[in-house]
Amino acid sequence: MNEKYSSLTSVFHDHVRCRPRAVAVVDESRTVSYAELAAASYDVRRSLARLGIRPGDRVGVYMRRSWRVVAAIIAVIDHGCTYVPLDPDYPAARVRFMAEDSGVRAICADPGTPWPFEGTAEIQVTGAEAEPVPSAERAADVPTHIIYTSGSTGTPKGVATPEHAVQELFRSAAERFSFSTADAWSWFHSHCFDFSVWEIWGALLHGGCIVVIGTEVGRDPWRLLDTLADQGVTVLCQVPSMFKYLTAALVDKPRPWPCATSSWAARRSITTPSGRGWTSAPGRAGTSPWSTSTARPRPPSSPPARWSTG
Incomplete structure (x- = not known):
């Protein structure tokens, strides 16, 4: 990783520009190039923009492990926002608490996933591609992600991680x-x-x-x-x-x-x-x-x- 880069996504986009056909993700039989992964993230970013999501907001990622999760994470960080991972296999009450406690304004989801978040906007991440969207400015105090503890000793607690720590x-x-x-x-x-x-x-x-x-x-x-x-x-x-x-x-x-x-x-x-x-x-x-x-x-x-x- 070159020291001149100021953000995680700027490094990613440099690889997209220099090596667009290089493989970024292998997901069972699906092979996704850097260019394809970026294009899928742009589609998510356009959905974020349509919903009025702004830099500094928090966005849930309620998806099962796949290459589309990577596209969603890139999109949220590139939009200047914080992603909050939510596991569809967790009890509904737990993920609702995490979404409410973190204050997410929208949630990325796999198409067809049962929706326990009444009143929260849903962004279906299909892997569709879109034209490039310029990266948004990220304030230094905006974390890249908030990951919740297991809650085995009490109420789950969200731990925010700043970009510079990564x-x-x-x-x-x-x-x-x-x-x-x-x-x-x-x-x-x-x-x-x-x-x-x-x-x-x-x-x-x-x-x-x-x-x-x-x-x-x-x-x-x-x-x-x-x-x-x-x-x-x-x-x-x-x-x-x-x-x-x-x-x-x-x-x-x-x-x-x-x-x-x-x-x-x-x-x-x-x-x-x-x-x-x-x-x-x-x-x-x-x-x-x-x-x-x-x-x-x-x-x-x-x-x-x-x-x-x-």
């Missing part, structure tokens, strides 16, 4: 890792979990590719290993509760570890079935979406950048 995360990571356009990043976690910020923007800021890990694949470590290998994933992001099953599957069915660049685990210390321990140093809660990593040397011949044939 930028600093990747500047700090650059001291250890050399991410590039050749990397494919797994997107395993719900957009309601802070780890997703690392997974999504890690790919987009470096011109890489997001590989969407579907729910069913994510629940089956053997299928997940196959997907990582088939899609050439180089950056794997996992929490220990899932990572231990993945490493166990690797022992059960040995194969070359598919993630050539780096693997990440968050929050807790873990030990793999091979006996290798991973030491966790998360610091204060909420300060970082990751805490433990291992770097693996890139193969002598790095995989070429992906290009869309569409």
Whole structure:
């Protein structure tokens, strides 16, 4: 990520201009280029404008994991707004509370999703494309996103994250890792979990590719290993509760570890079935979406950048 850029979306749009046909997202059988992803985000932005949504407003993203979620997130941030992730699998009362508590003015949704938000404007994110819309100005005090805690110890609380915190995360990571356009990043976690910020923007800021890990694949470590290998994933992001099953599957069915660049685990210390321990140093809660990593040397011949044939 170049230091000259002043915003997350300016970096993304630079990749759109320079490498429009490069693959931005792989979502099962769907391959989405940087140009297609940008065009889908413009369609969402035009809907935001028609509803009178202005920079500084908050917009919900009530969608299941897919490439269209990425388009919606880009659109909301590019509009100078804050996105509030809302999971359709959460109880209706919970997502209504989150929407009301955060003060969202509109909510992006998958077409046909049951609507529990009476009186709140809906923007259906279909993946339709539109002409470019200039990026809006973002005030320094406007967060990029508000993610709610689980509420396991009480009422869920929204945690607002400013844009400079996301930028600093990747500047700090650059001291250890050399991410590039050749990397494919797994997107395993719900957009309601802070780890997703690392997974999504890690790919987009470096011109890489997001590989969407579907729910069913994510629940089956053997299928997940196959997907990582088939899609050439180089950056794997996992929490220990899932990572231990993945490493166990690797022992059960040995194969070359598919993630050539780096693997990440968050929050807790873990030990793999091979006996290798991973030491966790998360610091204060909420300060970082990751805490433990291992770097693996890139193969002598790095995989070429992906290009869309569409």
